[in-house]
Amino acid sequence: MKVLKLLLFNLILLSCLLFAKKSRAQYFELNKDLKSYNIPFKLIKNMIVVELNINGKGPYNFIVDSGSPLVLIMDPNLIDTTNLLNKRTLLLSGISEGEIFEALIPGPQNFDFGESLKSVNLTPAILKSDYFGVSNFMGIKVHGLLGYEFFTHLKLRFDFTNSLITVFSENAKISYRKFQKIPITIENKKPYLVSNITFYDNSQCNCKLVLDIGAGHGLSLEHTNLKNWPVTNTIKANLGRGLTGLITGEIGRVKQLKIGKLKINNPISAFPLNLHRSTLNNNRDGNLGTELLKRYTLIVDFKNELLYLKPRFVYFPNQEHDMSGIELYATGKDLNDIYISRIEPGSPSDEIGLKENDQIYKVNLIPAEEIGVEALGELFKSENGKSIFIEILREGKRLNFIITLKRRV
Structure with missing residues (x-):
């Protein structure tokens, strides 16, 4: 398991959030003649990749990321390709104190999935340099992340069996048969849920986790000076890359993870060490990523702060970490x-x-x-x-x- 939470937005971009609060509402809107619309996706490294257009050009590959508080263009070549005018420079702070990086904020741009699903007032941030090398990690060209604005006005069903995201209109009839309803909260444009985690010493924690569609790993629990999880048999590992370089920590297992009545036994967890805690963390304990979420069909409803989960009829073997190094x-x-x-x-x-x-x-x-x-x-x-x-x-x-x-x- 290579934990590449691509941008660690829990640690950065306070200035992006302040910028967004001053602007008009940004969201995606389904054609009024449609009850639903299907978007095919590719699951690569446990990340959901979709194709979309920007200003009539494309298609471009974007990772769908519920853990990102904004839409981000990571490929600086799109600055010229999409003719993004009236740009402003935004300074981003990184994982370590004192590190500053630059992004551009243009005026609203037109994102679309064809005539059926289009953006409204959508203003992305554009990195001035490819800090992360996501395309090199994924093995395909990745142009950006599709974050909060994709989720905020839509009900989205993630069908990992058929590799489809279904977008529903507000008045569409959705079947929730055999789904379990899980409450979530939206805080600073990020969804959170509570999961009961049992460790191998039989201690338990009702952990506050980011619902992180967009993270390729399964579970991550953050070691801090205030929280030191009771884990054994861990190995030191590189857990990914943020704005200031490699994120170090450990890989281990917990005994059980529960979401409502649903249980996953012996899942692998990453334990990042002493991350810089920003005010955006909302006292969170970690995040829950797609490597575990893909075991279910998901319906995500930001507006009503609800998540629906239904187990897939697929055999999932015990999670394994890389055995080669x-x-x-x-x-x-x-x-x-x-x-x-x-x-x-x-x-x-x-x-x-x-x-x-x-x-x-x-x-x-x-x-x-x-x-x-x-x-x-x-x-x-x-x-x-x-x-x-x-x-x-x-x-x-x-x-x-x-x-x-x-x-x-």
Whole structure:
């Protein structure tokens, strides 16, 4: 599990929220002649990717992110591509004190999914530089995040079986049969729910979690000076990247997570260490991401502060963390060249001599570009004790390795 909560909006963008409060309401609106509309999506690295247009141009790939308080364009090339005029510069503060980054705020832009679903008064923030390298992590071009404004006026059903988001009009009849109704709260443009979490010492916590469609991990609980969760058998890990660099912490498991009457046993959790606590955190304990949420069909209703969950009729094996110690990124014109970005110390890949910046050339005799970053990530957490043949390119030479996967969590 590579925890890439892409922008950690719990820690940044107070100025964005203040800006939004001064502007007109921003939202998406369904064509008045329609009761519902289906948007196909791709689930990549447990992130929901949809295609949309901006100012009649596109399509562009956006990650649907309920944990983001705004719509964000991460690809600075869109500044010119979409002819975004009358731009203002906004300063963003990062995870550490004193770090400042720049984004642009244009006037309202026209976002749409065709004639059926269009934005109203939507003003995005545009990063002036690609701080995060999300496309390299995902293995496809990602242009931005679709946040709070996508959720605020719509009821949305997320169907992971058929890879569809269904957008409902206000007067549409929705079947809630076999769904469990869960209350949520919307605070500072972010949805929160309460989940009962049991740890392996049998202690429990009614934890306040961000409902974080847009986070590829399952569960994250934040270690702070005030909260130190009773976990054992953890490993140190890189948990992603924020505005100021790598986010460090641990990976472990909790005994059980409950949402209403629904239970998930032995889920993996990330434990970020000593994150800078901003006023936007609302005393939260962590977040709940798509790796666990995809076990259900979801209906999200921000207006009435409700979440509906229905278990899918799909077998979900026990969650596994990466067993190789390899972190990958894709580069090149078509993001087909796959490299090692980091090796976890003491991991199987470290023990056999793999190194950062090695290019993955073949895996089990199949060219890496045919497999792709996502499938390789799944392979590396597939089976404890499994041996995998890897051919890499290093300084113009081909080298062969056999890595034996090892369960560490």
